[in-house]
Amino acid sequence: MNPAAAAWFAARTWQNPQWTVQELVAAKAGRTVSVVLPALDEEQTVGDVVRTVRPLLGTLVDEIVVMDSGSTDRTAAVAAGAGARVVRREDVVPDLEPLPGKGEVLWRSLAATSGDLVVFLDADLVEPDPAFVPALLGPLLTEDVHLVKGFYRRPLRLETEDYGTGGGRVTELLARPLLNAVRPELSGLVQPLGGEYAATREFLESVPFAAGYAVEIALLLDAHSMHGLDGIAQVNLGVRKHRNRNLLQLGVMASQILGAVLRRCDLEGPTELTQFVQVGGEWIPDTARFAVADRPAMRSVVRRS
Numbered sequence: 001m002n003p004a005a006a007a008w009f010a011a012r013t014w015q016n017p018q019w020t021v022q023e024l025v026a027a028k029a030g031r032t033v034s035v036v037l038p039a040l041d042e043e044q045t046v047g048d049v050v051r052t053v054r055p056l057l058g059t060l061v062d063e064i065v066v067m068d069s070g071s072t073d074r075t076a077a078v079a080a081g082a083g084a085r086v087v088r089r090e091d092v093v094p095d096l097e098p099l100p101g102k103g104e105v106l107w108r109s110l111a112a113t114s115g116d117l118v119v120f121l122d123a124d125l126v127e128p129d130p131a132f133v134p135a136l137l138g139p140l141l142t143e144d145v146h147l148v149k150g151f152y153r154r155p156l157r158l159e160t161e162d163y164g165t166g167g168g169r170v171t172e173l174l175a176r177p178l179l180n181a182v183r184p185e186l187s188g189l190v191q192p193l194g195g196e197y198a199a200t201r202e203f204l205e206s207v208p209f210a211a212g213y214a215v216e217i218a219l220l221l222d223a224h225s226m227h228g229l230d231g232i233a234q235v236n237l238g239v240r241k242h243r244n245r246n247l248l249q250l251g252v253m254a255s256q257i258l259g260a261v262l263r264r265c266d267l268e269g270p271t272e273l274t275q276f277v278q279v280g281g282e283w284i285p286d287t288a289r290f291a292v293a294d295r296p297a298m299r300s301v302v303r304r305s
């Protein structure tokens, strides 16, 4: 293991986070906390995720916002019914036409929220754990760090089978080998792509946001560039189950992630990916094109009064 990564892993990894909500409320010391859920057609799961955070509202958490990413199902109604404030992506930074993708709603969430610290949770979590938010906030409230990534065992649930592990396919097949190759100092991150993480607003508003599914890897690379390894921590969240997408969908995700890493290494990245689907007896090319431009640092867009 890269020596810097090994030293960081030893110093900045919490394998068994023990912070109590009471301790963390005291540690806030006047700081505020926003919890943000990006959601595209998550009516099945968003309510349960919001309900695991709701008991913290008014003490550890100051606002729970579901960023609706253009859902066509009942995501907004279910999220509001569970106690979240729902914000449509077109309702913030309205002068800019919303782009598709996760990165867009996470970027816009900064204009929709005010917390000094921001916690991101995916809205497709299955059996979400109420301990996620306190654990993610622990290092942010008690150490001098700017980004805290969750890590976990990731069951892979395909059709009716729960394999108990095997999730994080893009992580294991692309992100981890890629980071080991181009940014070995970050090889100590157990879940570099995980969607459960927390960060200071100061950091989040000072970096560009990559489009689509590249948002997590880009934030990690930028946190490392801006604050060094010492500005990053990771906490063990136990087990994380979510809706697992199929391989073709993950191929497009992987292409977006690869592009963000290449561009942050000053290399050209892809703007499309050609895959193949079988129709009848023939294999037909199917090309997905995706937006690749970063959104600019939010602090250059929205002047806070």
Ligand SMILES: O=c1ccn([C@@H]2O[C@H](COP(=O)(O)OP(=O)(O)O)[C@@H](O)[C@H]2O)c(=O)[nH]1
Binding pocket: 037, 038, 039, 040, 041, 042, 069, 100, 101, 102, 105, 121, 122, 123, 124, 195, 242, 243, 244, 245
């Ligand atoms: O265009 C998008 C794509 C995804 N998401 C949300 O981002 C999270 C992670 O997306 P997804 O589950 O597709 O990724 P995976 O976890 O399968 O890698 C989920 O809450 C999605 O609803 C979103 O808000 N807008």
Ligand SMILES: O=C(O)[C@@H](COP(=O)(O)O)O[C@H]1O[C@H](CO)[C@@H](O)[C@H](O)[C@H]1O
Binding pocket: 102, 122, 154, 155, 156, 166, 167, 168, 169, 170, 171, 172, 193, 194, 195, 196, 213, 214, 215, 216, 217, 242, 243, 244, 245, 250, 253
């Ligand atoms: O980690 C991964 O390999 C992918 C796919 O996970 P699975 O193979 O479906 O468990 O999931 C993550 O990647 C996305 C891109 O960074 C994040 O947006 C998701 O939150 C995260 O689940």
